[in-house]
Amino acid sequence: MSGGIVQEVLVRNGLLTAFAAVGLTMAFSYWASERLTRGRIHGSAIAILIGLACAAWAGGRQGVADLPALTGFGLMGGAMLRDLAIVATAFGVRLEEFIRGGAAGAAALLTGLATAFIAGGAVAIAFGYTDAVSVTTIGAGAATYIVGPVTGAALGAGSEVIALSIAAGLVKAVSVMVLTPLLARHVGLDNPRSAMVFGGLMGTNSGVMAGLAGTDPKLVPYGAMTATFYTGLGCLLGPSLFHALAKALL
Amino acid sequence: MQILGTALLSLCVVTGLVVGRLAGAAFGLDSDLGGVGLAMILLILATDALRRRGLLTAATEGGVAFWGQIYVPIVVAMAASQNVRGALQGGWMAAFAGLAAVATAFLVMRLFGRGKDGP
DSSP states (O other): OHHHHHHHHHTTHHHHHHHHHHHHHHHHHHHHHHHHSSSSSOHHHHHHHHHHHHHHHHSSGGGGGGGGGGGGHHHHTOOOHHHHHHHHTTTTOOOOOOOOHHHHHHHHHHHHHHHHHHHHHHHHHHTOOOSSSHHHHHHHHOOOOOOHHHHHHHOOOOOHHHHHHHHHHHHHHHHHHHHHHHHHHGGGEEEEEEHHHHHHHHHHHHHHHHHHHHHHHGGGGHHHHHHHHHHHHHHIIIIIIIIHHHHHHH | OOOHHHHHHHHHHHHHHHHHHHHHHTTOSSSSHHHHHHHHHHHHHHHHHHTTTTOOOOOHHHHHHHHHHHHHHHHHHHTTTTTTTHHHHHHHHHHHHHHHHHHHHHHHHHHHHHHHHHO
């Protein structure tokens, strides 16, 4: 009886439940960062890992947001508040810094898309796919989990191939979140300009944003600036240029 | 007033997203093309213009800055609402395709850094 009432209040105030749950997770993560890793692993990286682990444990298409009491996670971590917060991180950034990194960021965007399509397409070929449509769609999934299905739908790929492309994009997003804080130092990811290059090369919005947040939150607006062009550009080039190239080569 | 800062921020985001969708539509896409990036530039230009006219009070700034500071928790909520099980169940090919793209990008990142700025 009382359990039902608790559940009902939590569900009705989903966003507040999410604020409280994330706040407690953050507090624990910063404590663990300082006490257990002596600050070597950033508290936000630990919090993001805990979030991913909970999502895997909950198992829904929307992670923990599929549990009735935690639907508020879907709103708190959804596109609307995410975009609001990411734009707000640009407050205080000088426009010249974006302009200075702009050319390198644009070059990184094209390089990042091309390498994702090639790497993903090569894996598809290695696993026995030989038609240009499937290879392009899986390559597109290796760009982001949005570019994959958009490209696949435009080219008329089979639903199994589209599902694989989404899974490839999800693997990419999750691994960028986890690996970026660990590898940042080794790839020179420690200044605004390299963050813009990083955003363009990786492109996966959620991966870049969470990866940089776990590395150095000051770098977030720079990576986000270039990553925001990646999915749109990928949806543009996937069904056109990259499909034409795959058709010519296969 | 704090709400003025949050209103300005929201206005920039909504404007950026509308223009981003229109830019996408111009290329026949049902997706956004750089909307968030444009919104960031709008916010920088708008707050700069207000500051120079002395119209950006500390309270107004607070209404923008709060959302930037709440960014990491929002990303944690986003991580917790990812389809992680879907990523794990995609099989070896999906895992290899995703990881190959990430590994290549980190390698290129290393080359980019070396080429431009030196060691």
